[in-house]
């Protein structure tokens with residue numbers, strides 16, 4: 001488990017006031033005491049006992065467990081004294097700063113008078129240049145009412161447009177208090193928090209709305225027009241009331257007050273009749289204060305924009321007062337919005353502090369309202385005009401968001417690029433995705449199909465801050481901004497410019513922005529900050545690389561760095577608790593040099609509980625089209641879009657043939673297949689038989705699959721060196737096929753064509769004292785060995801993994817099964833894994849197994865021919881297809897793997913690089929086979945570590961730091977086998 005924490009050192013200490021960001025790696029449930037010394041050291045807290053606080057609460061270092069709240073991702077701990085307490089979202093009287101250049105504040109009114117102003121020591125301080133240092137006073141009187149009075153401010157105070165003097169006037173809930181360019185409102189009842197479940201591993205699962213179109217209840221709104229013109233939000237003139245209801249965005253906001261919170265249920269084809277309006281309605285575009293509370297709660301609006309939501313990727317940039325038509329009063333602080341779906345990409349330009357404040361407000365909306373499995377964020381901030389330290393500090397808040405995790409296979413720790421290499425890697429991934437999508441769309445069009453561009457996401461928003469630095473990157477950025485929307489990629493281009501003003505008109509500012517950020521011209525819309533203090537903006541449509549018209553004016557919505565940090569930390573541990581939390585189609589990423597099978601399986605810490613959950617899920621799956629029930633799915637390794645999987649029970653091929661030259665990783669791939677088959681299905685429903693072919697070639701030859709005998713599903717392993725055992729195996733396998741043929745299709749099925757062995761012969765080979773029955777085969781009889789656990793497994797586990805001496809390992813029943821299945825029960829699936837088929841097809845002259853190789857090959861050919869309907873599968877390796885080509889297996893194995901010759905250089909791929917060809921895939925699928933014989937990496941062990949987080953390096957590929965394995969510790973295979981054994985015996 002890894003969690004990221006910030007530790008605040010003692011006041012005045014070397015790390016105060018920001019503290020240090022740390023990455024803690026530890027098994028879940030480790031007491032805080034195990035790392036408290038390391039935390040104090042990292043924060044340079046000096047000598048003495050370590051006392052830690054989370055917010056105002058002192059932590060008991062023995063009882064507080066890492067991974068459990070409050071010690072979850074994004075937590076802030078303070079040493080030696082209480083830290084800042086989080087805002088209790090349920091405080092009753094709250095004043096929200098809902099708009100303006102320092103929006104997002106949530107202020108608790110405890111009774112009495114609170115001064116509001118620009119002064120830093122004001123009770124409610126606002127960084128708004130148009131607000132006086134002491135601007136107004138808000139007082140909660142004993143009867144609970146709230147009053148407001150102006151304090152002789154320069155620019156005055158209004159409530160719903162009415163000027164307020166020195167005399168106090170009531171401030172009603174919902175009324176808009178305006179000072180300077182800021183809007184404040186008394187908040188309603190706090191929204192209820194959604195049920196969130198801590199997973200004990202530093203994350204918190206929250207329910208999200210189901211996918212599917214969400215139809216809002218819109219008052220007086222007709223059916224939306226089918227295809228709104230791009231960026232219609234920016235075409236209307238400021239005082240023009242919206243003529244017709246529109247589907248999304250822009251000045252139609254006023255008409256879109258929802259009469260109820262958005263329904264979160266499944267898609268509703270017809271809009272339901274609107275329920276009776278209530279006085280206060282949630283906005284379609286929540287203000288920054290509402291966003292903060294949504295993150296802190298987490299509130300019910302978290303990640304509300306599920307697939308099909310009409311406001312998907314629509315953001316508000318600010319607010320403006322609008323005329324509501326003749327005779328009606330003005331509409332105040334109406335959100336001015338833009339839809340990235342319509343604009344494609346969006347440019348933002350202005351002086352840096354305000355520009356980043358606006359960008360933070362935009363990104364907070366996107367990440368609070370879209371779940372990380374629907375939207376990811378990529379930051380490219382590689383502009384060498386500013387020092388890397390400044391850029392990293394400015395954007396480090398983004399690092400806490402779950403949306404910058406590389407959940408779609410990107411080759412980095414976080415999607416943050418601060419140098420040209422990182423930027424090239426990120427833009428390269430995105431361009432590959434764009435090219436693939438355009439290629440697919442062209443192919444579909446050519447085939448006469450329809451193309452719904454980037455329908456439904458997932459989406460990527462790329463924050464491109466300034467010049468990316470090199471000609472190649474500039475070209476990539478321009479292309480992504482211009483065409484990316486076709487693949488769900490939208491660029492937010494930031495350019496630092498002076499504010500537009502009478503001396504620097506809009507077009508001049510636009511040209512300056514385009515000179516600074518090459519992608520600016522390719523955006524479909526741009527917001528330019530205007531005015532002396534850049535608290536206003538103009539939202540313009542961009543066509544043909546130039547702004548169109550005068551645009552729509554608005555007062556900017558911006559949030560402070562501290563606000564963004566707090567918001568992002570609140571989101572840090574949250575994950576969607578839905579099946580769609582599974583990664584969506586991944587971006588195309590280069591194959592890793594090596595892959596760890598357990599990581600590809602999603603079983604980094606193989607535990608009996610996680611395996612039992614998988615087995616239970618397999619039982620719930622619909623049965624395979626042919627043969628007995630049972631899941632025969634295996635992960636081969638890492639592909640470009642995620643793990644590469646084969647399913648032997650699906651109708652894409654029941655058998656798999658692996659071809660590769662010596663040293664290409666064939667044996668390791670067989671081990672990986674054996675391990676992942678076992679992880680997918682319980683031993684009662686799946687058995688494995690291992691056949692080690694090669695018996696010549698020095699020490700270790702013919703022993704490659706021995707380590708897999710620890711897997712509880714393995715019912716037999718034999719080597720190709722004992723002719724007697726080989727013959728017996730062939731007969732037993734043939735008998736099993738015959739038995740299955742009778743059991744599964746007594747009337748129709750032809751009997752397998754290998755001569756069935758005599759029953760007494762089969763009985764005779766079960767020599768280990770257990771009840772011998774026809775159709776059984778003894779592991780010990782076949783191999784002449786007793787299974788032993790590897791010496792590296794702790795002694796206490798020996799008893800759990802070691803086979804009892806009297807155990808009979810059979811083809812058709814499972815060791816450790818509670819009861820024998822009845823004769824009529826469907827047999828378990830059986831997979832025969834053969835390493836080095838060539839040694840059986842053409843045994844070497846001096847090979848001891850040579851006399852019996854033919855009978856084994858015939859039995860395997862019978863499996864190849866009849867196994868699909870009988871639930872028996874074959875996976876075999878060969879060095880050369882030439883030799884195997886004439887066999888039944890080669891004819892019947894529709895699934896093929898071809899492994900490359902390893903090149904051996906330090907930067908070259910490890911053995912195990914190859915392609916999978918399946919009948920249902922047009923092109924071979926490249927993959928890097930998952931390694932399972934490697935030692936368990938340190939991160940999965942018990943020793944907790946604390947290291948400082950370096951945000952500037954978060955965009956590097958994780959492979960640059962080689963995974964350190966435990967020198968002589970247990971292997972991943974042993975770890976998995978032990979967990980499987982415990983899961984098989986009831987999860988103990």
Ligand SMILES: Nc1ncnc2c1ncn2[C@@H]1O[C@H](COP(=O)(O)OP(=O)(O)OP(=O)(O)O)[C@@H](O)[C@H]1O
Nearest residue numbers: 661662663664665666667668910911912929930931
């Ligand atoms: N997926 C993999 N990742 C990393 N290393 C691997 C992988 N597969 C194999 N190797 C390493 O490559 C070497 C050869 O692997 P393996 O024995 O599986 O190859 P092979 O094709 O069976 O060759 P041979 O039959 O000649 O032994 C071993 O040292 C193994 O550890």
